[in-house]
Amino acid sequence: MSWEVMAAEQLVWGVMEEGWRKGPWTAEEDRLLIEYVKLHGEGRWNSVARLAGLKRNGKSCRLRWVNYLRPDLKRGQITPHEEKVILELHARWGNRWSTIARSLPGRTDNEIKNYWRTHFKKKAKVSSDNSEKSKARLLRRQQFQQQQLLQQQQQQQQQQQTQVFDMRRLMSLLDENENRVPTLPQMKQDASAAATTIFPNTIDDHHQVFLYSVFNNSAALPEATNHDQDINWDGLWNMDEFSGNIYYSNSANRATLRTSAATPYY
DNA sequence: AACACGGTCAACCGCTCCCTC
DNA sequence: TGAGGGAGCGGTTGACCGTGT
Numbered sequence: 608m609s610w611e612v613m614a615a616e617q618l619v620w621g622v623m624e625e626g627w628r629k630g631p632w633t634a635e636e637d638r639l640l641i642e643y644v645k646l647h648g649e650g651r652w653n654s655v656a657r658l659a660g661l662k663r664n665g666k667s668c669r670l671r672w673v674n675y676l677r678p679d680l681k682r683g684q685i686t687p688h689e690e691k692v693i694l695e696l697h698a699r700w701g702n703r704w705s706t707i708a709r710s711l712p713g714r715t716d717n718e719i720k721n722y723w724r725t726h727f728k729k730k731a732k733v734s735s736d737n738s739e740k741s742k743a744r745l746l747r748r749q750q751f752q753q754q755q756l757l758q759q760q761q762q763q764q765q766q767q768q769t770q771v772f773d774m775r776r777l778m779s780l781l782d783e784n785e786n787r788v789p790t791l792p793q794m795k796q797d798a799s800a801a802a803t804t805i806f807p808n809t810i811d812d813h814h815q816v817f818l819y820s821v822f823n824n825s826a827a828l829p830e831a832t833n834h835d836q837d838i839n840w841d842g843l844w845n846m847d848e849f850s851g852n853i854y855y856s857n858s859a860n861r862a863t864l865r866t867s868a869a870t871p872y873y
Numbered sequence: 874a875a876c877a878c879g880g881t882c883a884a885c886c887g888c889t890c891c892c893t894c
Numbered sequence: 895t896g897a898g899g900g901a902g903c904g905g906t907t908g909a910c911c912g913t914g915t
Contacts, residue, residue: 629885631909653900669901670884705903720904721882 628662632671636661640668641676674715681713685722693719694727 628636643659649672652665661668685693689711696707704716704723711719 631883650901665900666886666902667884673902674883702904716903717883725881 626662627656627664627667629667632663632675636663637671637676640672643668644672644676670717674717679713680715685714685718689714690722690726693723697723697727 632640639659639661640655640663643655643661647654647658652669655661655665655668656663663671692711693707696710700706702720704720708714708716708719
């Protein structure tokens with residue numbers, strides 16, 4: 608083949624980079640890929656170029672097969688029922704498109720992702736804009752209430768000057784491994800260590816009860832799983848900037864998330 | 874008719890996870 | 895046990911197309 612022909616082919620067929628073709632697939636490429644999968648099955652995508660004579664890298668081949676050529680793909684518009692499922696599962700799992708796709712036979716993660724972005728992202732933005740306004744109103748109300756609360760607490764603090772309660776230091780000790788999801792025994796150990804470090808002589812009954820209740824909340828949780836890595840635990844601890852109080856939250860959400868993620872959608 | 878604009882979707886990219894050696 | 899490769903995932907890009915002006 609002359610260089611002129613090769614150059615012309617590249618212009619017509621797409622970009623060549625390091626020997627791999629990129630861009631839209633041709634009918635001939637599709638045919639070669641289908642034949643390859645018929646003969647060798649799915650997988651070993653990096654062998655496709657060698658065995659099927661395709662000038663595509665493995666990733667490109669896999670994507671083309673999974674998103675376009677697979678015989679079990681459902682063509683056509685997303686049905687209202689599928690849309691309902693997508694909304695429901697996205698509310699549950701967020702952008703885990705492949706997980707959502709597993710509950711919608713014949714639909715690909717890419718298809719669902721695109722559908723979401725084009726159909727719902729804008730709606731979500733509009734509703735979030737509205738919720739921002741109500742959030743601002745709520746914030747103003749909360750600030751007023753917090754000011755009043757602060758005044759009350761200042762009065763109480765004057766009565767309790769003997770108790771120095773450095774919760775920030777406690778937080779830094781407990782969160783030494785940021786975003787790590789400790790096992791229950793680890794959490795109890797951490798609590799004990801933190802308590803004795805911060806309050807070597809002075810931890811009183813009140814704070815012991817507090818720490819114990821923190822870890823009792825977590826006792827309702829199932830053992831940590833790999834899935835925990837996918838959950839953002841940043842919101843696990845909340846600190847009230849004004850009063851210095853901390854409270855444990857999301858334990859119920861965490862349990863719900865974990866069980867729901869393990870349950871297939873029907 | 875021509876242009877601008879927005880929606881759609883196939884394909885690519887970069888990252889992470891997992892398996893094998 | 896760690897390195898390397900394969901596979902999968904989510905985010906992003908860009909081409910194409912329809913519609914409005």
